[in-house]
Amino acid sequence: xxxxxxxxxxxxxxxxxxxxxxxxxxxxxxxxxxxxxxxxxxxxxxxxxxxxxxxxxxxxxxxxxxxxxxxxxxxxxxxxxxxxxxxxxxxxxxxxxxxxxxxxxxxxxxxxxxxxxxxxxxxxxxxxxxxxxxxxxxxxxxxxxxxxxxxxxxxxxxxxxxxxxxxxxxxxxxxxxxxxxxxxxxxxxxxxxxxxxxxx
Amino acid sequence: xxxxxxxxxxxxxxxxxxxxxxxxxxxxxxxxxxxxxxxxxxxxxxxxxxxxxxxxxxxxxxxxxxxxxxxxxxxxxxxxxxxxxxxxxxxxxxxxxxxxxxxxxxxxxxxxxxxxxxxxxxxxxxxxxxxxxxxxxxxxxxxxxxxxxxxxxxxxxxxxxxxxxxxxxxxxxxxxxxxxxxxxxxxxxxxxxxxxxxxxxxxxxxxxxxxxxxxxxxxxxxxxxxxxxxxxxxxxxxxxxxxxxxxxxxxxxxxxxxxxxxxxxxxxxxxxxxxxxxxxxxxxxxxxxxxxxxxxxxxxxxxxxxxxxxxxxxxxxxxxxxxxxxxxxxxxxxxxxxxxxxxxxxxxxxxxxxxxxxxxxxxxxxxxxxxxxxxxxxxxxxxxxxxxxxxxxxxxxxxxxxxxxxxx
Numbered sequence: 001x002x003x004x005x006x007x008x009x010x011x012x013x014x015x016x017x018x019x020x021x022x023x024x025x026x027x028x029x030x031x032x033x034x035x036x037x038x039x040x041x042x043x044x045x046x047x048x049x050x051x052x053x054x055x056x057x058x059x060x061x062x063x064x065x066x067x068x069x070x071x072x073x074x075x076x077x078x079x080x081x082x083x084x085x086x087x088x089x090x091x092x093x094x095x096x097x098x099x100x101x102x103x104x105x106x107x108x109x110x111x112x113x114x115x116x117x118x119x120x121x122x123x124x125x126x127x128x129x130x131x132x133x134x135x136x137x138x139x140x141x142x143x144x145x146x147x148x149x150x151x152x153x154x155x156x157x158x159x160x161x162x163x164x165x166x167x168x169x170x171x172x173x174x175x176x177x178x179x180x181x182x183x184x185x186x187x188x189x190x191x192x193x194x195x196x197x198x199x200x
Numbered sequence: 201x202x203x204x205x206x207x208x209x210x211x212x213x214x215x216x217x218x219x220x221x222x223x224x225x226x227x228x229x230x231x232x233x234x235x236x237x238x239x240x241x242x243x244x245x246x247x248x249x250x251x252x253x254x255x256x257x258x259x260x261x262x263x264x265x266x267x268x269x270x271x272x273x274x275x276x277x278x279x280x281x282x283x284x285x286x287x288x289x290x291x292x293x294x295x296x297x298x299x300x301x302x303x304x305x306x307x308x309x310x311x312x313x314x315x316x317x318x319x320x321x322x323x324x325x326x327x328x329x330x331x332x333x334x335x336x337x338x339x340x341x342x343x344x345x346x347x348x349x350x351x352x353x354x355x356x357x358x359x360x361x362x363x364x365x366x367x368x369x370x371x372x373x374x375x376x377x378x379x380x381x382x383x384x385x386x387x388x389x390x391x392x393x394x395x396x397x398x399x400x401x402x403x404x405x406x407x408x409x410x411x412x413x414x415x416x417x418x419x420x421x422x423x424x425x426x427x428x429x430x431x432x433x434x435x436x437x438x439x440x441x442x443x444x445x446x447x448x449x450x451x452x453x454x455x456x457x458x459x460x461x462x463x464x465x466x467x468x469x470x471x472x473x474x475x476x477x478x479x480x481x482x483x484x485x486x487x488x489x490x491x492x493x494x495x496x497x498x499x500x501x502x503x504x505x506x507x508x509x510x511x512x513x514x515x516x517x518x519x520x521x522x523x524x525x526x527x528x529x530x531x532x533x534x535x536x537x538x539x540x541x542x543x544x545x546x547x548x549x550x551x552x553x554x555x556x557x558x559x560x561x562x563x564x565x566x567x568x569x570x571x572x573x574x575x576x577x578x579x580x581x582x583x584x585x586x587x588x589x590x591x592x593x594x595x596x597x598x599x600x601x602x603x604x605x606x607x608x
Binding site: 060065069084 | 253
């Protein structure tokens, strides 16, 4: 017997993350995937789409509104409840940890929904990892910039070579058990307070 | 040396999380040997989920929310108890300029009198119905909230059926004023500062306040995962003592500026101190230039504000029954009665020698004036606690109360 494919609605204000999840669901063979970034007018959209599964990010401040609508609205033909497979506490925890939740229409078997939730969880986690790496790369770049400015200040004010300036920063950081970028930031701040701007 | 107890708590960015926030930020928790970690959340659903799976031991919650969990009205529910209340009052009902004009044509004046305002709103609603216009749409923050139940109580007492003659929707607190300004809703019931925000923007009028609908009535509570409370009773008792000291500090007018500065931080309420002053002082701008001072507008400590009265829990239960959220059965009544835990409050605070109510429940609405009452230890003043329509809720006569309010 051929199963009809499930209609999946993804509600996520983060467009990049939403498109990553959408791509994942399509790769997994789900053809009816709709993505909504903005919940205004959502009752009408739900009436049009008639989703079987709704995936929503936990940062969305409209979860209380949506849960209430799933239970009461005339737009929802069949009641929609939160995906809670009580036999599988681990998957609930994994979802909340990842920052995602799923709602499912009444009567849909949990086995059909679980792969969708698992997909959303793994894509949410991948997105967080990516965002973290991007943030690390950005702060790495920032520290390199501030270290360069600190070296410049030392070279100018104390007549050091670039290498000697860097060595001094590193030694101070080691002695104080702090990061080089912290020492550099303190130096840049102090220089800004004490004298005319060094390099701007 | 590390702290004796590690406690993780969730809260929503609302002013009435102040007692919990101040306990962490101002050292009251640390003094009780607690390392209190606070997590700001974006929805009550998240608070519920994170309590259920153990991310949080306890949280800032809507007063009826733990009942809803225990009565099985919510997904992912875990048994939740209430050993501490975070204060009394603090909410307002705000309407659009258009609705205010309609009410004014029917005799409303800016005095916040619930009966007069309700009568005017009722007349305006019937006038619209006669002209076949869409029902007014009001917003509350959650179906199982004091806001929903007090809005409904007010309208019903004024002859308006809130289930038929208006539409009630859910909107997150920070979006209320914008939704009102954009015309997506016609009015709302929410805690401060989201009422004063609409007044300041010139897009809304405050028509009445919780403190006038039911004086010194319950609002937010500390909801605790029961399994955690049983497993860490000493940590919970230490936390309740810390919250007690924090609440006393929050009530002191001398600390208003400091409290507003704490709450103004980005990780907490994240709004400038000036917008927190109406809830701290009870001095409200109502819109259209009117201003009024409200006694007991928000009470974080006085009047036994932190005591988890079983009569508060049971009143919420009667309203859940009244509006069809739950069936009135002996089992459900028992669950509602067991949810609020004055015994835990009392045993935790006993060593402090402070005033503690001797009873677990009181007849709500019976005190017409502030009244000294019998209590263990120092003196305690309760009330007034009247409902605006003069009704009285006697928790021993719960069947009669429910029957008197049954839907026509």
